[in-house]
Amino acid sequence: MIKEKEWWPRLQNRLLFTGPTLFAFITVMIVPFLYGIYLTMTNWDGIATSHTLVWFDNYTKVFQDKVFWQSFGLTLKYVFFTVVLVNAVAFLLALGLSRGLKGQNLFRAGFFLPNLVGGIVLGLIWQFIFSNVFVFLGEKANIPLFSYSWLADPEKAFWALVVVTVWQYAGYMMVIYIAGLMSVPHDVLEAASIDGANRWTKLRRMILPLMVPSFIVCIFLTLQRGFMVYDVNLSLTKGGPFKSTEMVSMHVYEKAFLSRDYGLGQAEALVLFLLVAAITLLQVYFGKKMEVEA
Amino acid sequence: MRSSKSSTWLRITGLIVVLCLFVFPFFFLLLNSFKANTAITSNPLAFPEVFNWDNYRNAFEKMNYTASFFNSLVITLLGVALISLFAAMTAHYFVRNNTKFNQYTFMIMVAAMIIPFQAIMIPLVKIYGSLNLLDNKWSLIYMYLGFGSPLAVFIYHGFVKGIPAELEEAALIDGCTRRQTFFRIVFPVLAPTTATISILNVLWIWNDYLLPSLILVSPENRTLPLSTFNFYGTYSVDYGPLMAGLVLTVMPIMLVYIFAQRYIIQGVMQGSIK
Numbered sequence: 001m002i003k004e005k006e007w008w009p010r011l012q013n014r015l016l017f018t019g020p021t022l023f024a025f026i027t028v029m030i031v032p033f034l035y036g037i038y039l040t041m042t043n044w045d046g047i048a049t050s051h052t053l054v055w056f057d058n059y060t061k062v063f064q065d066k067v068f069w070q071s072f073g074l075t076l077k078y079v080f081f082t083v084v085l086v087n088a089v090a091f092l093l094a095l096g097l098s099r100g101l102k103g104q105n106l107f108r109a110g111f112f113l114p115n116l117v118g119g120i121v122l123g124l125i126w127q128f129i130f131s132n133v134f135v136f137l138g139e140k141a142n143i144p145l146f147s148y149s150w151l152a153d154p155e156k157a158f159w160a161l162v163v164v165t166v167w168q169y170a171g172y173m174m175v176i177y178i179a180g181l182m183s184v185p186h187d188v189l190e191a192a193s194i195d196g197a198n199r200w201t202k203l204r205r206m207i208l209p210l211m212v213p214s215f216i217v218c219i220f221l222t223l224q225r226g227f228m229v230y231d232v233n234l235s236l237t238k239g240g241p242f243k244s245t246e247m248v249s250m251h252v253y254e255k256a257f258l259s260r261d262y263g264l265g266q267a268e269a270l271v272l273f274l275l276v277a278a279i280t281l282l283q284v285y286f287g288k289k290m291e292v293e294a
Numbered sequence: 295m296r297s298s299k300s301s302t303w304l305r306i307t308g309l310i311v312v313l314c315l316f317v318f319p320f321f322f323l324l325l326n327s328f329k330a331n332t333a334i335t336s337n338p339l340a341f342p343e344v345f346n347w348d349n350y351r352n353a354f355e356k357m358n359y360t361a362s363f364f365n366s367l368v369i370t371l372l373g374v375a376l377i378s379l380f381a382a383m384t385a386h387y388f389v390r391n392n393t394k395f396n397q398y399t400f401m402i403m404v405a406a407m408i409i410p411f412q413a414i415m416i417p418l419v420k421i422y423g424s425l426n427l428l429d430n431k432w433s434l435i436y437m438y439l440g441f442g443s444p445l446a447v448f449i450y451h452g453f454v455k456g457i458p459a460e461l462e463e464a465a466l467i468d469g470c471t472r473r474q475t476f477f478r479i480v481f482p483v484l485a486p487t488t489a490t491i492s493i494l495n496v497l498w499i500w501n502d503y504l505l506p507s508l509i510l511v512s513p514e515n516r517t518l519p520l521s522t523f524n525f526y527g528t529y530s531v532d533y534g535p536l537m538a539g540l541v542l543t544v545m546p547i548m549l550v551y552i553f554a555q556r557y558i559i560q561g562v563m564q565g566s567i568k
Contacts, residue, residue, distance in 0.1 A: 013472055017387035020380040021443040022399065028440025029406055029414060036417035044420075096309050101302075109555045110313045112562075113320065116547045118501025120519045124526050124540055125319050128533070132338045133322055167316065172562065179563040217566055228410045231503050235523060249412050256416045257508075266416045273413035280408065 040267040051263075058267035068268050071251040072275075078158070078247060079226035082165045086222050087215070089170040094177035095203075108178070111171035119168065119231025126164045127151065127236055154244030157237050161245060164232055169225065173218045180214030181207070209292045216287035220280055227276045248272055320544070327537035334533045349538035356529065357539050361514060362521040363546070366500060369431055369517060373438035374495045378488050379481075380439065381446030382454075386480055388447070389454040390462070400451065403444040411441070411504065419508050429511040437509065438499055446491050449565065453487045454480070486564075493554075493561030500547060518543050 040058050044051035062068060093111055097104045114122060131149040138146025150156035184207055192202050230249040233239065239246035246254075252272065256265030326334050327349055328342040353359070388396045418437075419428070427433040457480060465475045481488075503519045510516055516524065522543045526536055551558060 014387070014391075016473070017383040017476075018399075020376075020439070021384040021447060024380075024436060024440035025403060025406070025443050026440075028418070028437050029409065029444075030402075032414045032417040032421055033406075033409060035421060036414060039417055039420070093309075093312065096305055101306070101309075105556065107309055107313060108559055109551075111316055112559055113316060113551075115497065115562075116501075116551055116558075117544050118503055118519050120503045120523050121501075121540060121543055124522070124536075125323050128326070128338075128537070129319050129322065132334070132533070136338050167319075171316070175559055175562045176566040179566060214566075224410065228412055230412070234503075235526075252412055253415075257419075262416055262420070269413045269416060273410060276410065277408050 036266050036270065040263055040270060042263050044262045054263065058263045059271075061264050062267050062271050065264070065268070068248070068251055068255075071246050071248045072272070074158070074245070075227060075229075075248040078161060078165075078229070079223060081162050082169075082226045083219060083222045085162065085166045086169045086173055087218055089166055090173035090218065091177050093170065093174040094181055097174070098178055098181040108171075108175070111174055113171065114168045115172045119229075120235045122164060122168055123232045123235030126160070130160055130236075151237055152241055154241055157241060157245045161229075161232065161236060164236055165226070165229070168232065169222060173222065176218050176221075177211070177214050180211045184210045209290070212287060212291045216284055216291075219283055219287070223280050223283060224276065227272070227279075323537055323540055323544075326533065327541045329534060329537075331532050331534050334537070346534075349534040350542065352535040353525070353539035353542055356535065357521045357525045357542070358513065358516070359521075359542055362516050362518045365431060365510075365515060366517040366519075369435055369438070369506075370496055370499045372435050373442065373499045374492050376435065376439050377442040377446050377495055378491055381443050381491070382450050382481055382484055382488065383476060384443070385447045385450030386454050386476055389451060390459070400447070404448050407444045407448070415504070415508060422509070428509055429515060431510065431515055434506060434509045437505065438495075441505075442495055442498070446495070449491055450484065450487060453484060457483055489557065490561040490564040493558050494565050497558075518546075 041053055041055050042051040043054045043057075097107055101107070117125075130151050134146040135149055137143065138148070150160040188206060188210075189202055192206055197205070228249055229247050230253070233245065233247045233250050237245045239250050248268075249272075252265055252269045255268060256262050259265075322338065325341065326338055328345045328347075329340075329349075330346060333340070333342070388400050422428055422433060422437075461479060461483075462475050465479050466472070470478065501519060502517075503523070506517050506520055507523075510520065513521075513524075522539060525539050529536060
C-alpha cells in the first residue's frame with residue numbers, strides 16, 4: 001500500500017479514518033471505566049460537589065453487603081438454568097430445522113420473533129400473560145399450578161423470569177446453531193453413514209464435537225446476558241414480590257441511583273464485572289481446548 | 295440424512311407445538327388490544343365482540359406516540375449509520391496500516407467488548423451530567439457510536455483483510471486519493487458486512503432501554519421503549535389501552551421483519567460466525 005509521504009496528510013488521514021471511532025470509544029468507554037475505578041474509592045452521593053477519598057472502604061462494604069451477595073447468588077441460579085435451558089432448546093430447534101424441512105424459513109422466523117422486541121416490552125407482555133391469561137386458564141380448567149399469578153409468589157416469580165428468558169433467547173441462539181450445523185462438512189457425515197454409524201452416533205461423535213465453536217459463542221452470549229439481565233427483570237417482576245427476584249444488575253442500579261451511594265454501587269458493579277469476566281473467559285478457554293478439526 | 299416418514303411427521307408436529315408456544319403471547323396481546331377492560335378481565339381468551347379502536351386512539355395520545363417514534367427513529371438511524379461508516383473506516387485503516395500502535399489500539403478495542411454496560415453506567419452519568427450533556431438525543435447517538443464501535447470495527451476488520459490489497463493499489467496508481475479509494479472501492483465492496491452490522495445494531499438500539507433511560511430525562515425526548523414503560527407504570531389499571539400501546543410499540547419492527555425477515559436472520563448468522 002502506498003503511504004502518504006508527508007506527515008501532515010498522513011496525520012489528516014489518520015484523524016479522518018480513526019478519529020471519530022477512537023474519540024467516541026475513549027470518551028464513552030475508557031474514560032468512564034477508569035473514572036469508575038476512582039469513584040469506587042470515594043464516598044460521592046451523587047449530589048454533593050465534593051467528595052472525600054475513602055480508599056478501599058467501599059470494597060470492604062461490598063463484601064459485607066449481604067443483599068448484594070444474595071442477589072448475586074440468585075443471579076447465579078438464574079444464569080445456570082437459563083444457560084442450560086436456552087442452549088438445550090436452541091440446539092434441539094436447530095437440529096429439527098436444519099435438514100431441508102419444508103417451510104423451515106417460516107419456523108425460523110417464528111422462533112426468532114421475540115428477539116425483535118426489547119426485554120422491556122417482552123416483560124410487559126408476559127406480565128399480562130402470567131397474571132391474566134394463565135390465571136384465567138387455571139381457574140377455568142382447574143389447574144392449581146396457574147390458579148394464582150406466578151408473579152405474586154417469590155419462588156414462581158423466579159421461574160417466570162427463567163421461562164421468559166428461555167423464550168426470549170432460544171430463537172437467537174438457534175440461528176447461531178443452525179449456522180454451525182450448516183458448516184459441519186457433509187462428506188464426513190456421509191462417510192460415517194457408509195461405515196454404519198446410526199443417527200445417534202453421528203450426533204454424539206461427529207456433530208457435537210464439530211459444533212464446539214458454536215457452543216462457545218452461544219454459552220458466552222447467554223452467560224453474559226444472564227449475568228447482566230435488567231430489562232426483563234424490571235418490567236416483569238420489578239424485583240418483586242418483596243425484592244425476592246432482584247437480580248444483581250438491578251441491585252447495583254438501586255444502590256447507585258436510588259440509595260445514592262455511588263461509590264459503593266460502582267464498587268459492586270466492578271466486582272460483578274470481574275467475576276463475570278473471569279467466568280466467561282474460563283468458559284472460552286476450556287471450550288477452545290475441546291475444539292476439533294473435521 | 296434419510297429419515298422415515300413417521301419420524302418426519304413427529305418432528306413437524308413437535309416444531310408446530312413449540313412454534314405455537316413462541317407466538318401465543320403476541321397473539322393474545324393483539325386479541326386483547328381491541329377489547330374493553332371488563333371484557334379483558336372477564337375472559338382474556340375470548341375473541342373481541344366488536345373491534346374497538348378507542349384503545350389505540352387512547353394509547354397513541356397518552357404515549358405521545360408520534361414524538362417517541364420519531365425520537366427512536368432518528369436515534370436508531372443516525373446511530374447505525376455513524377457506527378457503520380466510521381467503524382468501516384477505522385477497520386480499513388487498521389488493516390492497511392498494520393503498525394504496532396494500530397495493532398495495540400485494535401486489541402484494546404476488542405478487549406473492551408467484555409466490559410458490560412453496567413460497569414460503566416454510573417461514571418458515565420456523572421461525567422456527562424457534569425458536562426451538561428444529559429437529556430439530549432445527540433449525546434445518546436454519540437454514546438451509541440462509542441459503545442457500538444468495538445464490535446463493528448472487529449467484524450469489519452475480518453472482512454477488510456479479505457479484500458485484495460492489489461485492488462486498492464490499482465486505484466491509487468490510477469490517481470485515486472486514499473479517501474476516494476475507501477469511498478469508491480472499499481466501502482461498496484463491504485456492503486454485505488455493512489448490512490450485517492446494521493441489522494445487529496438496529497435490533498440493539500431500537501430496543502435498548504437502560505442507556506436511554508439514564509440519558510433522556512424529559513418526556514419529549516423519550517424513545518419508544520421508555521414511553522411504553524412509562525405509560526404502563528402510570529396506567530396500570532386499564533388493560534385495554536396498555537395492550538394497544540404494546541402493539542403500537544411492537545408494530546414498526548414487525549412490519550420491517552415481514553419484508554426483511556431473511557436478511558435479519560442471515561445477518562445474525564453472519565455476525566456470529568466472525
